[in-house]
Amino acid sequence: MTEHSLWRFSRALHRAINERQFAEIEPLIDEDVDWTIHGPVELFPYFGSRRGKAAVLEVIRQIADRVRVHRFDREQIMLGREAASSLLRYSLTVLDTNKPVRVRLAHFAQFREGRLSSMRILIDSYELAEQTVYPPHMRMVAVSA
Numbered sequence: 164m165t166e167h168s169l170w171r172f173s174r175a176l177h178r179a180i181n182e183r184q185f186a187e188i189e190p191l192i193d194e195d196v197d198w199t200i201h202g203p204v205e206l207f208p209y210f211g212s213r214r215g216k217a218a219v220l221e222v223i224r225q226i227a228d229r230v231r232v233h234r235f236d237r238e239q240i241m242l243g244r245e246a247a248s249s250l251l252r253y254s255l256t257v258l259d260t261n262k263p264v265r266v267r268l269a270h271f272a273q274f275r276e277g278r279l280s281s282m283r284i285l286i287d288s289y290e291l292a293e294q295t296v297y298p299p300h301m302r303m304v305a306v307s308a
Contacts, residue, residue: 168274169247177235180227185220192216193278200284202291210286219282230255230264245274266291 168191175188198219202210209225232255239250248271255264266287273281 167242167247168245168277168279169242169249169272171277172272172274172279176223177232179223180230180232183227185224188223189216189220191278192219193275193280196279197281198222199282200286202286207291229258231258233263247272247274264291 172188172191175191178184179188194216195214196216196219197212197214199212200207200210200222204211209222209229213219213222232253234254236252237249238252241248248269250267250269252265252267255266256262257264268284268286270285271281271283272279
């Protein structure tokens with residue numbers, strides 16, 4: 164049995180983000196890749212839609228410039244022949260503030276001949292914005308009755 168494309172892509176993505184090693188991920192991305200991170204583009208400029216390998220590599224570089232991945236846990240995963248989806252929980256550090264952040268996301272990936280052809284990422288952007296953008300005194304606090 165051969166290794167699923169998601170595992171190769173995932174390892175290369177984390178190496179690109181944490182070690183700024185982009186050579187391994189580049190051949191795993193289709194030239195005409197369709198990539199979207201759903202979330203507030205006005206707060207996180209690397210969110211939004213991109214098309215093409217160069218644009219996606221630039222997004223990955225922008226993410227690598229801003230965060231370091233410490234841990235990720237796959238809560239759920241589904242693998243198809245050339246597709247994969249996961250529900251993940253990430254522990255990150257924002258590099259310019261050294262601030263720890265935890266965020267939950269779901270991704271839906273499609274592969275063609277072992278290369279990523281489509282990626283949709285849904286981020287709990289409320290949780291992310293609350294931890295990275297708003298100062299502690301402006302955060303919403305749940306109060307039980």
